[in-house]
Amino acid sequence: MPRAATTSNLFNAVGDESRRIILETLARGEASVGDLVDELGLAQPHVSRHLKVLREVNVVRCRTAGRQRLYSVYAPGLAPLQSWLIELTAQVNERYDRLDDHLHELLRNTINETRRP
Template sequence: MTDLARELGMSQPGASKHLRVLREVGLVRVRGAGRQRLYGLDASGLRPVHEWVGGFERFWNESFDRLDTYVQDLKQTRREE
């Protein structure tokens, strides 16, 4: 924990608090190893966020595709005039 806190430029209690919150929401897992606590990322906790953001990604991709089609049609019309 001390190494992590130092790397992040925060106090050890501050790093502990952040890791506790991340553990509570399922983004990290922890296991004891003697006097140490080893933390690891549990990316499965990000799946709902990824799925939620994916809806916006699809929306914007479709919107930009429609805009591209409109612009190409507009260019073609101007060439024909």
């Protein structure tokens, strides 16, 4: 098989730097496509296409205002990424804690055994 077809899932969408920059810019406030074109060095079609990807994974919304479209970050759309991270780290930390407990118990037993004689 060739490269994995992961187009347009949230992780992939955020994996691209241009799109991250777009998100960062939009986080500072609603902006039109033209605003984004000016602010980033990208051509208008590129910005539009990146916005489409971001729209499809539901992390930006847009409203039409006259002839321009004003885009903004839709924070709840980032939730899946957040929860994935949180769950992953939680699971890892839980294991650390258990290991810690285990080590403490081992240590306690060792001390007891040392004391016994």
